[in-house]
Amino acid sequence: MSPPSPVGPKAAASQKTARAPSVTASDVARIAGVSAMTVSRAINNPDRVPAATLAKVQAAIAKTGYVPNLLAGGLRSNKSRLVAALIPTLVGPIFNETVQALTEALNQHGYQLILGQSGYAESHEDALLSAIIGRRPDGIVLTGVNHSADTHRRLRAAGIPVVETWDLTPTPIDMLVGFSHVAVAEAVCRRFHQAGRHRLAVISADDERAQRRSHAFVAAALNLGLAEPLVHLVPAPTTLGSGRAGLRSLLTQKPDLDGVFCSSDLLALGVLTETHALGVSVPGQLAVIGFGDLDFARDLHPALTTVRVDGSLIGREAARCIVERAEGRTVPKRVIDIGFKIIERASV
Amino acid sequence: MSPPSPVGPKAAASQKTARAPSVTASDVARIAGVSAMTVSRAINNPDRVPAATLAKVQAAIAKTGYVPNLLAGGLRSNKSRLVAALIPTLVGPIFNETVQALTEALNQHGYQLILGQSGYAESHEDALLSAIIGRRPDGIVLTGVNHSADTHRRLRAAGIPVVETWDLTPTPIDMLVGFSHVAVAEAVCRRFHQAGRHRLAVISADDERAQRRSHAFVAAALNLGLAEPLVHLVPAPTTLGSGRAGLRSLLTQKPDLDGVFCSSDLLALGVLTETHALGVSVPGQLAVIGFGDLDFARDLHPALTTVRVDGSLIGREAARCIVERAEGRTVPKRVIDIGFKIIERASV
DNA sequence: CTGAAAGCGCTAACAG
DNA sequence: CTGTTAGCGCTTTCAG
Numbered sequence: 018m019s020p021p022s023p024v025g026p027k028a029a030a031s032q033k034t035a036r037a038p039s040v041t042a043s044d045v046a047r048i049a050g051v052s053a054m055t056v057s058r059a060i061n062n063p064d065r066v067p068a069a070t071l072a073k074v075q076a077a078i079a080k081t082g083y084v085p086n087l088l089a090g091g092l093r094s095n096k097s098r099l100v101a102a103l104i105p106t107l108v109g110p111i112f113n114e115t116v117q118a119l120t121e122a123l124n125q126h127g128y129q130l131i132l133g134q135s136g137y138a139e140s141h142e143d144a145l146l147s148a149i150i151g152r153r154p155d156g157i158v159l160t161g162v163n164h165s166a167d168t169h170r171r172l173r174a175a176g177i178p179v180v181e182t183w184d185l186t187p188t189p190i191d192m193l194v195g196f197s198h199v200a201v202a203e204a205v206c207r208r209f210h211q212a213g214r215h216r217l218a219v220i221s222a223d224d225e226r227a228q229r230r231s232h233a234f235v236a237a238a239l240n241l242g243l244a245e246p247l248v249h250l251v252p253a254p255t256t257l258g259s260g261r262a263g264l265r266s267l268l269t270q271k272p273d274l275d276g277v278f279c280s281s282d283l284l285a286l287g288v289l290t291e292t293h294a295l296g297v298s299v300p301g302q303l304a305v306i307g308f309g310d311l312d313f314a315r316d317l318h319p320a321l322t323t324v325r326v327d328g329s330l331i332g333r334e335a336a337r338c339i340v341e342r343a344e345g346r347t348v349p350k351r352v353i354d355i356g357f358k359i360i361e362r363a364s365v
Numbered sequence: 366m367s368p369p370s371p372v373g374p375k376a377a378a379s380q381k382t383a384r385a386p387s388v389t390a391s392d393v394a395r396i397a398g399v400s401a402m403t404v405s406r407a408i409n410n411p412d413r414v415p416a417a418t419l420a421k422v423q424a425a426i427a428k429t430g431y432v433p434n435l436l437a438g439g440l441r442s443n444k445s446r447l448v449a450a451l452i453p454t455l456v457g458p459i460f461n462e463t464v465q466a467l468t469e470a471l472n473q474h475g476y477q478l479i480l481g482q483s484g485y486a487e488s489h490e491d492a493l494l495s496a497i498i499g500r501r502p503d504g505i506v507l508t509g510v511n512h513s514a515d516t517h518r519r520l521r522a523a524g525i526p527v528v529e530t531w532d533l534t535p536t537p538i539d540m541l542v543g544f545s546h547v548a549v550a551e552a553v554c555r556r557f558h559q560a561g562r563h564r565l566a567v568i569s570a571d572d573e574r575a576q577r578r579s580h581a582f583v584a585a586a587l588n589l590g591l592a593e594p595l596v597h598l599v600p601a602p603t604t605l606g607s608g609r610a611g612l613r614s615l616l617t618q619k620p621d622l623d624g625v626f627c628s629s630d631l632l633a634l635g636v637l638t639e640t641h642a643l644g645v646s647v648p649g650q651l652a653v654i655g656f657g658d659l660d661f662a663r664d665l666h667p668a669l670t671t672v673r674v675d676g677s678l679i680g681r682e683a684a685r686c687i688v689e690r691a692e693g694r695t696v697p698k699r700v701i702d703i704g705f706k707i708i709e710r711a712s713v
Numbered sequence: 714c715t716g717a718a719a720g721c722g723c724t725a726a727c728a729g
Numbered sequence: 730c731t732g733t734t735a736g737c738g739c740t741t742t743c744a745g
Contacts, residue, residue, distance in 0.1 A: 065730080088445060092721090099479075256661065257665070258661070283661065290665065313634065406715085414714080435739095
């Protein structure tokens with residue numbers, strides 16, 4: 018079995034290109050006794066081709082192992098069936114679900130996802146953006162709503178549909194699928210208040226969205242007439258370790274703490290771990306609320322009360338927005354607030 | 366600011382294509398007073414263009430906001446600068462690091478990653494593979510070493526460089542970056558034996574690689590003259606919850622268990638959680654070894670002894686293999702065994 | 714060092 | 730229902 022020997026290869030050849038010439042639509046067409054155009058139609062609009070012709074083409078495709086060159090198709094039709102997602106990082110399980118759901122939903126519709134990691138900084142986001150735009154994607158999924166003026170400008174100039182995610186703003190670039198971090202913080206604060214907790218604190222990552230939650234939490238506490246919560250910042254991405262250290266530090270400053278809001282479930286796991294090590298009872302002495310509802314939250318000991326955000330839904334909806342726009346169907350609703358839910362478990 | 370109004374747009378137009386026509390190399394060329402070819406060279410081989418010309422071209426690029434169409438370039442040059450990664454799932458933190466490192470390393474060299482999720486089953490891996498091959502990627506990164514004969518055949522026919530990862534085999538398709546799951550299991554078993562543990566068990570995911578570790582672990586135990594370890598299988602991807610349930614079930618069958626090997630750190634976390642709930646002392650009554658060395662392992666209470674596999678390194682090396690192959694430099698070593706390490710902490 | 718011509722493989726647009 | 734023609738935007742190749 019000599020490796021790249023497709024049926025009916027280019028005769029002339031000797032084009033000193035990188036790889037062996039692959040089977041083209043014309044090759045298939047010749048074998049099927051039709052034109053290249055019919056091959057294209059048989060693949061993209063099978064219902065506009067009579068069954069008999071379709072069968073011949075499919076036979077030829079099977080025989081040759083033809084796989085259409087999407088680069089060529091995309092160039093001509095100006096539809097790449099490529100969608101780019103820019104996320105800060107894949108480390109830490111927050112965006113996994115979203116990327117996973119995005120990939121799946123997109124693949125189902127014949128689109129592919131290309132991944133770009135911007136880091137939490139905006140450093141080389143520019144180079145990344147060029148590389149992405151160069152692929153002429155049919156859509157771009159962004160994390161968050163704060164992007165440089167330059168990013169805005171270039172995105173608009175490229176005319177590529179954009180979906181911002183994981184946040185809310187009255188002025189989206191284009192479409193948006195997210196939720197309100199302020200509303201989350203307020204709900205969590207009310208929950209502590211309801212449970213009679215008055216000496217609160219926050220352990221929060223230092224990224225933009227987490228900090229927005231922290232600030233809103235502090236504001237909400239003051240609004241409810243509680244003492245100003247302590248805020249302990251840790252570097253993103255969060256770890257169990259920083260949760261442990263965070264609680265230790267907080268307890269030093271305010272030993273009578275009775276409620277702590279963690280900006281991720283991983284931090285909350287760290288807090289819980291530290292309470293075990295310290296012999297602090299949860300929720301007796303200390304109530305804990307996390308953020309994310311990672312799969313382990315329900316099985317912790319005690320089970321973790323946390324904020325559930327449906328990351329999969331964000332991915333699926335973002336995919337839907339872009340695919341619908343690309344197919345030229347109804348322009349979907351611009352802003353989708355997917356909300357959130359506090360999952361009541363044992364840690365409060 | 367009218368949206369898509371690049372400087373010097375196509376005059377005639379009315380091509381009823383999806384998007385506004387974007388700036389092309391010819392547009393830039395006209396403005397810079399050179400030919401399109403020189404624009405191309407200024408971008409791809411800046412050193413083969415005199416400084417004066419380069420400056421003119423760069424000015425024109427800046428003025429127009431030109432972003433080269435990589436679809437067109439890829440079509441003509443037969444180099445897409447696209448690399449595809451096929452992973453079972455992004456859920457669960459195992460492959461995150463690898464995908465993260467892959468993305469970063471690739472981006473650094475001007476390549477983009479496209480992501481495909483095969484699921485742990487081989488179900489629609491075929492459709493996925495077509496979609497991927499259709500993009501004419503310069504390389505494909507596969508997870509594991511067991512792929513259908515059809516996958517092998519098509520990959521060979523397409524002539525695309527392939528890197529298999531996260532496993533070892535004497536007969537790779539092309540290149541490979543991984544480690545031996547059998548060696549891992551044997552080392553872990555020896556470690557238990559060394560610690561004087563004789564009544565062992567395994568809690569393992571039911572995916573192929575995890576099961577290979579389980580089997581090797583059982584074999585190694587018998588070899589060392591220990592009783593045959595109990596094996597408790599849980600569905601992949603693993604969760605803290607299945608770890609808890611797993612330990613409970615195991616303890617029912619064999620209350621005097623003194624060592625358990627978990628096929629992921631998440632399972633180990635579950636086991637640890639259950640020991641807290643049950644009042645079983647670790648490592649006193651029960652020694653625990655995990656797999657993965659996730660970031661939380663070191664901060665657990667007690668800190669988790671576990672097998673560290675450098676997922677980032679796998680990603681970086683895979684990227685290197687493909688980029689070097691694509692640039693036509695030295696054909697890199699075919700098989701890279703990155704090994705593993707047992708990280709000694711408090712749970713044994 | 715620079716440009717002109719040609720064409721990568723596909724599909725839009727228009728006949729038949 | 731099917732084929733022909735043209736050309737997407739770039740880069741290879743070859744000649745100045």
